[in-house]
Amino acid sequence: MKKLSPFFLIALVFSTITGSHGQALFQAQNHPVNARGWGMSAAASSQFKDGSGMLYNPAVIAHTPTLWQLNYTAFPIDIVSGSAYAVFSTPIKGKFATLVNYLDYGSFTERDWDGTEIGNFNVNDISFTTIYGRQVTRRLSLGISTNYSQSHLNSLTARALLGTIGLQYYNEISTLSIGISYHNFGALIDGYINNNENLLSTFMIGISKKLDHLPMIISVDGYQAYPGEYVAKIGGEFIFGNQLFLRWGTSTRRFQIGGQESFNNFFAATSAGAGIKIGSYIFDFAFAGLSDAGYISSISITQQFLKGDKQ
Numbered sequence: 001m002k003k004l005s006p007f008f009l010i011a012l013v014f015s016t017i018t019g020s021h022g023q024a025l026f027q028a029q030n031h032p033v034n035a036r037g038w039g040m041s042a043a044a045s046s047q048f049k050d051g052s053g054m055l056y057n058p059a060v061i062a063h064t065p066t067l068w069q070l071n072y073t074a075f076p077i078d079i080v081s082g083s084a085y086a087v088f089s090t091p092i093k094g095k096f097a098t099l100v101n102y103l104d105y106g107s108f109t110e111r112d113w114d115g116t117e118i119g120n121f122n123v124n125d126i127s128f129t130t131i132y133g134r135q136v137t138r139r140l141s142l143g144i145s146t147n148y149s150q151s152h153l154n155s156l157t158a159r160a161l162l163g164t165i166g167l168q169y170y171n172e173i174s175t176l177s178i179g180i181s182y183h184n185f186g187a188l189i190d191g192y193i194n195n196n197e198n199l200l201s202t203f204m205i206g207i208s209k210k211l212d213h214l215p216m217i218i219s220v221d222g223y224q225a226y227p228g229e230y231v232a233k234i235g236g237e238f239i240f241g242n243q244l245f246l247r248w249g250t251s252t253r254r255f256q257i258g259g260q261e262s263f264n265n266f267f268a269a270t271s272a273g274a275g276i277k278i279g280s281y282i283f284d285f286a287f288a289g290l291s292d293a294g295y296i297s298s299i300s301i302t303q304q305f306l307k308g309d310k311q
Helices: 002-018 035-039 058-062
Strands: 067-074 080-089 095-111 117-135 140-153 156-171 176-190 202-210 216-226 229-240 244-251 271-278 281-289 295-304
Touching (some): 035 067, 035 271, 035 295
Antiparallel strands (some): 095 117, 117 140, 140 156, 176 202, 202 216, 244 271, 271 281
16 A cells, blocks of 8 residues: 555545545546636636636537637646647537646655565546537527546556536626536546545536626536535636736635645635736636645636637
8 A cells, every 4th residue: 555655645635625525536527627717716617708617517618719728737746737628619500629638646656565665656647528518599508528537546547437417508698607517427437446436426506797887707606525515616807808807716615625824724725816818819827725735826828719708
């Protein structure tokens, strides 16, 4: 078990970040897809402006403009993630998106049962996601995604085939958006040691709206992290002339991840970010606090090809 100990350290960090109930595998499926999502505290399951919520709710891409995006996220203890995705229209009605995500937990020293160093190994996840969403009525959209995830821990490999289905109601006049999804259901093909590892499947609901008297979008998400614990996330985005964006967010997770009373603890589960649009390109960055565990930083670059919706 000595060579597995880094894996359990990683699992502890990510259970702090996501609120998952013991799921250690395929953590990238629980994270926002870009810096905008991180800046709004992952309250993204009804957000479609740049595909922010498409992992949580695939229906949102029905209103997302065609685009490509590159993302880089740095977590505590030298964990990093990189992703790339594109949203595009097709000859059939609706939109498709493809996403590849790589999560690198770092390199570790391998030791035998006597504690003798015998080499180094790397722990990483890679996933491939295909998403389809379309409008079924003027205000109702439907989406489905399939995901293949593979995780490596030294010589061990775990694989899973996952799916998410979602609905979105969007009123373009009031800008009210409501998203409902069943996230990450599926099957574990191979586990590290056995096939008894639980996968985190959960219902999510999100509501967002562009306020009438302020240049801001407000967004709220809620889901059950595990029996007896529910998580609520709230985020906002101030819009200045559709060129500059300032974001903020917080979550009830701050009551679970808070450590000793300190400046860092005050900002536990709190996020902030900004974005600037230059021509067809958008540059975003965000920071999310994790109390004494440190913080998450994320950057994204996006190019949009079609004019998006007013949200």
